[in-house]
Amino acid sequence: MDRTQILLVGLPVFLFFSDILNLFVPPPPPKDGYRTFPDPKPTPQPNLHQPLEFPAQKQSGFGPIGAGHTVSIDFCTSCSYKGNAVTVKNMLESEFPGINVVLANYPPPLPKRILGKVVPVVQTGVIVAIVAGDQILPRLGVTPPLWYYSLRANKFRSIASTWLLTNFLQSFLQSSGAFEVYCNGELVFSKLKENRFPGEIELRDLIGKRVVDTGFVRGIEGAGGAYRNFQ
Numbered sequence: 001m002d003r004t005q006i007l008l009v010g011l012p013v014f015l016f017f018s019d020i021l022n023l024f025v026p027p028p029p030p031k032d033g034y035r036t037f038p039d040p041k042p043t044p045q046p047n048l049h050q051p052l053e054f055p056a057q058k059q060s061g062f063g064p065i066g067a068g069h070t071v072s073i074d075f076c077t078s079c080s081y082k083g084n085a086v087t088v089k090n091m092l093e094s095e096f097p098g099i100n101v102v103l104a105n106y107p108p109p110l111p112k113r114i115l116g117k118v119v120p121v122v123q124t125g126v127i128v129a130i131v132a133g134d135q136i137l138p139r140l141g142v143t144p145p146l147w148y149y150s151l152r153a154n155k156f157r158s159i160a161s162t163w164l165l166t167n168f169l170q171s172f173l174q175s176s177g178a179f180e181v182y183c184n185g186e187l188v189f190s191k192l193k194e195n196r197f198p199g200e201i202e203l204r205d206l207i208g209k210r211v212v213d214t215g216f217v218r219g220i221e222g223a224g225g226a227y228r229n230f231q
Contacts, residue, residue, distance in 0.1 A: 066092075066099025069211050072182040074106040078174045084197060085179070091200055096211055106178035116173035123166035130158050183210045 071092055075081040082103075089101040107113065129136070130151055137144050151158040179191035181203065188206045189198045198206075 064096075064098030066096030066211060068098075069096070070100045070102060070184055071188075071207060072102045072104065072185075074104050074178060074180045074182070076176045076178050077105045078171060079177060081179055088181075088198075088200070088203060091204065092207060095204055096207065099207075099211070106176050106180060108174060108176040112173045116170055119166050119170045119173065123162060126162045126166075127159055130155055130162070181206075183207055186210070 073085045073088060075085045085103050089103060092099055092101050108116075129148075133144060133148060134152070177192065179189075179197060180187065181189040181198065183206075188210070189203060191197060
């Protein structure tokens with residue numbers, strides 16, 4: 001071995017044994033005049049920033065203007081009307097604090113719902129017939145018509161067309177196109193009758209009129225009851 005190899009091998013060995021030796025050698029004593037002091041403990045400072053306490057504000061006897069009122073918005077979920085319903089909900093809650101706004105789905109008529117359940121079954125049957133009809137139909141004693149072989153000539157196009165058409169038909173059958181607004185059970189606006197969405201100002205005025213009228217009646221009834229109790 002030459003000197004370079006000896007140096008490369010001997011230096012790591014020397015460092016290894018020196019580290020082991022340092023583990024068993026006690027540390028040197030501290031020098032004279034050197035004293036260690038414990039860390040000073042921080043003295044607690046008085047909390048000068050204490051929150052001020054204010055008396056709680058009392059609500060008026062009638063409460064918020066929208067308290068006790070319920071607005072129901074029944075809309076078509078499959079028509080992507082949820083964004084409009086949420087916008088109207090936020091507007092009403094900001095304009096009439098305390099009002100209860102309920103969102104719900106407006107289902108389509110019963111015949112459309114029944115047909116909507118039949119469409120997926122027809123879709124599955126057509127696709128199975130295109131893929132394996134040549135083996136299923138003869139066992140059932142059914143002779144495939146001529147147009148069936150034209151569908152099997154291009155399976156991918158036939159399956160894709162069936163999938164798109166049935167999905168479009170099912171989406172149409174599940175939609176009602178409704179956006180109905182009720183205030184305390186009374187119909188305020190109907191998209192099925194007006195064939196349009198309500199404007200925010202229009203709907204605010206319609207709801208506000210019924211809220212104010214109901215609050216006025218409640219105020220009169222409350223005043224009458226207090227007068228009778230006074231007598």
